[in-house]
Amino acid sequence: MRRRIIAGNWKMNKTPSEAVALVNELKNLVNNPEVDVVYCVPAIDIVPVCEAVKGTNVKVGAENMYIEDKGAYTGEISPDMLVDAGVSYVIIGHSERREYFGEDDEFLNLKVKKAIEKGLTPILCCGESLEQRELGITMDWIRMQIKSGLAGVDKKDVANMVIAYEPIWAIGTGKTATSDQAQEVCKGIRDCISEMYDKETSESVRIQYGGSMNAGNAKELLSKPDIDGGLIGGASLKAEFGDIVNA
Ligand code: 13P
Numbered sequence: 418m419r420r421r422i423i424a425g426n427w428k429m430n431k432t433p434s435e436a437v438a439l440v441n442e443l444k445n446l447v448n449n450p451e452v453d454v455v456y457c458v459p460a461i462d463i464v465p466v467c468e469a470v471k472g473t474n475v476k477v478g479a480e481n482m483y484i485e486d487k488g489a490y491t492g493e494i495s496p497d498m499l500v501d502a503g504v505s506y507v508i509i510g511h512s513e514r515r516e517y518f519g520e521d522d523e524f525l526n527l528k529v530k531k532a533i534e535k536g537l538t539p540i541l542c543c544g545e546s547l548e549q550r551e552l553g554i555t556m557d558w559i560r561m562q563i564k565s566g567l568a569g570v571d572k573k574d575v576a577n578m579v580i581a582y583e584p585i586w587a588i589g590t591g592k593t594a595t596s597d598q599a600q601e602v603c604k605g606i607r608d609c610i611s612e613m614y615d616k617e618t619s620e621s622v623r624i625q626y627g628g629s630m631n632a633g634n635a636k637e638l639l640s641k642p643d644i645d646g647g648l649i650g651g652a653s654l655k656a657e658f659g660d661i662v663n664a
Pocket of ligand 1 (some may be wrong): 426508511583586587589590591627629630648649650651652
């Protein structure tokens with residue numbers, strides 16, 4: 418049985434002091450020992466949030482990282498810095514990074530490998546645009562993202578990682594994929610991993626849905642057999658996040 422994982426992606430929200438206030442506000446609401454709870458927070462919030470979650474069930478994630486250990490890469494953050502600060506997860510290849518910062522599958526594959534090398538758990542994101550969905554190429558596109566993103570990654574590492582399926586048209590739009598649409602793609606991802614590796618690996622990897630997930634639709638989405646959790650944007654910034662964790 419795969420353990421559920423509910424992660425908040427705070428995106429570019431919350432100053433350090435606001436971040437600590439949010440952690441404290443959510444503390445008792447997300448205290449569910451049956452679920453892995455993760456806050457993926459802006460880089461500048463990582464240190465205070467790691468401090469604020471001490472002694473709770475919450476783990477901290479980064480929203481991004483660079484592929485080198487150190488050096489002249491102005492503005493970047495290394496995986497060693499994240500690990501030293503107490504980070505356990507890192508989001509890789511969110512559609513906003515792909516779209517606004519030109520991150521491609523090849524580069525993201527390097528990030529996945531680097532994160533694993535350093536002991537961070539990657540949350541590798543994939544997802545189709547509305548145009549791709551309407552063209553009927555959703556699963557072709559997702560399979561390409563998964564195959565490129567995981568190229569050369571060992572099966573034991575794939576088994577321990579997290580994949581987030583986030584249809585781009587559902588992100589921040591209030592339009593959630595139906596639970597059947599989300600299940601279909603999450604199962605497709607698992608089948609793809611089974612073909613690339615084996616059934617055991619595909620049964621172990623955890624697959625999240627993300628895109629306008631909220632307290633109202635979480636239970637239905639999470640009832641599907643291949644949806645093991647959620648990656649939540651807007652609703653992770655308020656008390657509602659606790660309802661999703663407990664859904
Ligand atoms: P929303 O929940 O705001 O739609 O964002 C989803 C997302 O992009 C999480 O990574």
